[in-house]
Amino acid sequence: EAGVAQSPRYKIIEKRQSVAFWCNPISGHATLYWYQQILGQGPKLLIQFQNNGVVDDSQLPKDRFSAERLKGVDSTLKIQPAKLEDSAVYLCASSWIFEQYFGPGTRLTVT
């Protein structure tokens, strides 16, 4: 069974630029999550989708972050404009019922 795929794996941008991350969940998983993991901290949930609807985006900084999940499968997370404090690993996860399966993450460096 293929795991959660994410791309790119690494991205370096300057502040005020925009960036987008892509996630392909495990086939058949209805729930998709995006997390932000800052160095030395646990992952923080940014947004949760159930199929293509948003279940929870209470911790998503909506002035600069946006996410969509078209057709209830793939998802993209965008940051525009980026700030220095957005430097982190962005993790995508998917689940069917209980446990979440995580992708390898995208390491973003904002300079």
Place this chain on the structure above:
Amino acid sequence: AQSVTQLDSHVSVSEGTPVLLRCNYSSSYSPSLFWYVQHPNKGLQLLLKYTSAATLVKGINGFEAEFKKSETSFHLTKPSAHMSDAAEYFCVVSEGTGGFKTIFGAGTRLFVKA
């Protein structure tokens, strides 16, 4: 509101000795609780989960955890540490069974000495 507290940021043990990683939680709902492990430069992997069934949960690689509602704890244990257990461990709480309001603890770094 939910929260999770991992009581130790670092734990150091000798190979072959027991491991105890402590986790306390709070939740207004019947929680689901998980432990995940993150090896350096690798993805998060589920060790075990509690979802309102048996309170003593067995996971992979000899780890287990006990859900104690009266103490609001979900400590992770292993009888004998192995060098390969050195990693970051996260205690995680979700509302109910749908992964809602998932919150990760700050993590506990486990060091294993030869």
